[in-house]
Amino acid sequence: MIYDVVVVGAGPVGCKTAELITKKGFKVLVLEEHPEVGAPVQCSGLVSHRIFKLSGASKDVIVNRVKGASFYCKENCVELKSKKTVYVIDREKFDKEMAEKSENSGAKIKTSTKFENYKKIKNYLDVKTNKGNFQTKILIGCDGPNSTVARAAKIKLPDNVLTGIQVTAEYNFDPDKVELWFGSKICPDFFGWVIPENEKFARVGLASSKKVAERFDNFIKIRLKGKIKFKNKLAGPIRYGLIENSISDNVILVGDAACHIKPFSGGGIIYSLIGAKFAAEACVKSLEEENYSSEFFKENYDNVWKNKLAWPIKKGLFMKNSIHSFSDWQLSLLFSMINVTKIKKLLEFTDMDLL
Numbered sequence: 001m002i003y004d005v006v007v008v009g010a011g012p013v014g015c016k017t018a019e020l021i022t023k024k025g026f027k028v029l030v031l032e033e034h035p036e037v038g039a040p041v042q043c044s045g046l047v048s049h050r051i052f053k054l055s056g057a058s059k060d061v062i063v064n065r066v067k068g069a070s071f072y073c074k075e076n077c078v079e080l081k082s083k084k085t086v087y088v089i090d091r092e093k094f095d096k097e098m099a100e101k102s103e104n105s106g107a108k109i110k111t112s113t114k115f116e117n118y119k120k121i122k123n124y125l126d127v128k129t130n131k132g133n134f135q136t137k138i139l140i141g142c143d144g145p146n147s148t149v150a151r152a153a154k155i156k157l158p159d160n161v162l163t164g165i166q167v168t169a170e171y172n173f174d175p176d177k178v179e180l181w182f183g184s185k186i187c188p189d190f191f192g193w194v195i196p197e198n199e200k201f202a203r204v205g206l207a208s209s210k211k212v213a214e215r216f217d218n219f220i221k222i223r224l225k226g227k228i229k230f231k232n233k234l235a236g237p238i239r240y241g242l243i244e245n246s247i248s249d250n251v252i253l254v255g256d257a258a259c260h261i262k263p264f265s266g267g268g269i270i271y272s273l274i275g276a277k278f279a280a281e282a283c284v285k286s287l288e289e290e291n292y293s294s295e296f297f298k299e300n301y302d303n304v305w306k307n308k309l310a311w312p313i314k315k316g317l318f319m320k321n322s323i324h325s326f327s328d329w330q331l332s333l334l335f336s337m338i339n340v341t342k343i344k345k346l347l348e349f350t351d352m353d354l355l
C-alpha cells in the first residue's frame with residue numbers, strides 16, 4: 001500500500017498537518033520515534049491568544065494566564081502590560097490532544113518508529129524506519145530542529161542554534177507576570193526567563209549558544225537567591241533564522257524542522273501551526289494534481305509560507321541582534337528611558353508574535 005502522506009514527528013505540527021490532510025480524505029501515517037506522544041517535553045509552553053484558533057485545542061491545556069512581562073537588565077526593569085491574554089500551557093496535555101484530534105480525523109500514528117532515510121522509486125518514496133519500510137507519495141518532515149528528513153533530502157538548515165535549559169522551580173512568584181532577564185552577567189546572546197504557573201511554581205530557564213549549563217546555574221542562583229527546589233528539568237535545541245529552502249521532490253519541512261520560530265523569543269508553536277496550515281493546503285493540491293515536484297512545492301508551499309512568515313522572522317532576527325549588541329549600561333539606559341517615554345505605550349501595542 002502507498003500512503004498519500006507520511007509525516008515524521010507526532011509533535012503538535014505533525015499532528016495538525018496530518019489532521020488537516022486526512023480531513024480532505026487522504027491516507028496519512030504519522031511516525032513518532034518516542035513510545036508516547038508529548039513526552040519528553042522540551043518547551044516552556046508560553047503562547048499568544050492565537051493558540052486556540054490555530055490548533056483547535058481545548059481550554060483544558062491552560063495552566064495560567066499572564067497579563068504582562070518585566071524586562072530586566074542589571075537594576076533596571078521595564079514592565080509592559082499585554083493587550084491580549086498570554087497563556088502558559090501544559091505542553092504534554094496539548095500534544096496529546098493534538099494527536100487525539102489527528103487520530104479522530106483518520107490519521108494513523110505509529111509510536112516507537114524512527115525515520116531513518118528514504119529512497120525515490122518512480123513517483124513515490126520508500127521510507128526506511130527501525131520498524132520496516134513504508135511507501136508514500138509525499139514525505140513531511142515535522143521532526144524538529146535537528147530534522148533527519150532535512151538531512152535525508154539534503155536540505156540545508158540555518159546554522160543558528162541555541163540550547164535551552166529549564167526547571168520548574170518552587171519559590172515566590174508573581175503569577176501575572178513573565179520575567180525576561182538580559183545582560184552579559186546573565187546571558188550575552190539570549191535571556192533567562194521566569195514563566196509562572198502560579199504563586200508557588202514557575203518555569204525558570206535560559207537559552208544560549210555557549211556555556212548553557214554554567215549560565216543557567218548562575219541565573220538560577222541570582223534569581224532564586226540560591227534557594228533551589230525544583231522538578232521537571234528539561235533541555236532542548238532551538239534553531240532559528242530564515243531557511244533558504246524548505247522543500248525537495250516529494251518532500252516538505254514544517255515547524256521547527258523549517259525554523260518556523262520567532263528568533264527574538266525562541267517561541268515556535270504559533271509560527272509552526274501557521275506553517276502546518278499552508279503545508280496541508282499544498283499537499284492536498286499536490287495530491288489532487290498528482291504533482292510532487294520540488295517546483296510545485298516551491299511555488300505552492302515555500303513561497304506561500306514565506307509570504308506570511310519571512311517578514312516576522314526577519315523582524316525577530318533584527319530585534320534579537322540589536323538587543324544583544326548593546327552593552328549592559330546601554331541596555332539599562334534604554335530600559336529606564338522606555339519607562340519615562342511614550343515608547344512604552346507603543347511597545348505595549350506590539351503583537352508578541354510580530355505578525
Ligand SMILES: Cc1cc2nc3c(=O)[nH]c(=O)nc-3n(C[C@H](O)[C@H](O)[C@H](O)COP(=O)(O)OP(=O)(O)OC[C@H]3O[C@@H](n4cnc5c(N)ncnc54)[C@H](O)[C@@H]3O)c2cc1C
Nearest residue numbers: 009011013033044045046115144164236255256267268269
Ligand atoms: C527549552 C525550550 C523552550 C521553548 N519554549 C517555547 C515557548 O514557551 N513557546 C513556544 O511557542 N515555543 C517554545 N519552544 C519551541 C517549541 O517547543 C517548538 O517550536 C515546537 O515544539 C515545534 O513543534 P514541532 O511539532 O515542529 O516539533 P517538536 O515538538 O520538536 O516535535 C518533533 C517530533 O518529532 C519526533 N522525531 C524527531 N526525529 C524523529 C525521527 N527521526 N523519527 C520519528 N520521529 C522523530 C520527536 O520525537 C518529536 O515528537 C521551546 C523550545 C525549547 C527547546
